[in-house]
Amino acid sequence: MPSTSAPRFPPLTALFLFLLLGLLQTMTWMGLSVYLGGQCSWMALVLGLTSALALRLGGMPAGGARMLWAAALTALGAVWASWGxxxxxxxxxxxxxxxxxALKLGxxxxxxxxxxxxRPLDWLLLAAGVIGAAIASR
Structure with a gap:
């Protein structure tokens, strides 16, 4: 009898798709922040939707694992963009x-x-991006 539990690890196609789209969006986020002179934390919402879409299109089945992965990938992308x-x-x-x-920065x-x-609004938008990714990927 086949197992009815959903896989906990996303397919490589989903991770690869997020890597491509997420890297493009975080680079855009970094460029926008330098150009506009602000943090552009609203980009976390876009990144959250991208992670949810990448996992859906990559073939990961719906469920709690996909929600956790979407939130984790969004948080990772937000950390990467903030550091960048x-x-x-x-x-x-x-x-x-x-x-x-990058080498000199500790x-x-x-x-x-x-x-x-x-600012507090930036932290709120970063959190909303992570939570939005989980909700959008259900």
Whole structure:
């Protein structure tokens, strides 16, 4: 008798699709934040919808596992984008390339700068993106 439990790990097609779309959106998020001079935390909502869509189109069955994966992928993308924004801003202010800034930036300084840059509305939008990803992927 076949197992009726849903797989806990998404298919590789879903992860690959999210990797491509998520990387494109986080790079767009970083560029927009430098161009507009703000955090652009509303992009977390777009990233949440992308993670839900990638898991659905990638063939992961509906259920709690897909909701958790969508939330986790969105949170990971938001962390990556926030770190990238800090790296870009530090590179601009120090007059170095972003890869040099990334090597010089420590975790404690990055976290401090992220806390200083994000207002309560930004934190709310980041949380809404993660929660929205879980709801959209059910």
């Amino acid at each position: 924004i800090v790296v870009l801003q530090m590179a601009i202010s120090m007059g170095v390339r972003p890869d040099e800034s 975790g404690h300084l990055a976290w401090t700068l992220i806390q200083l840059a994000n």
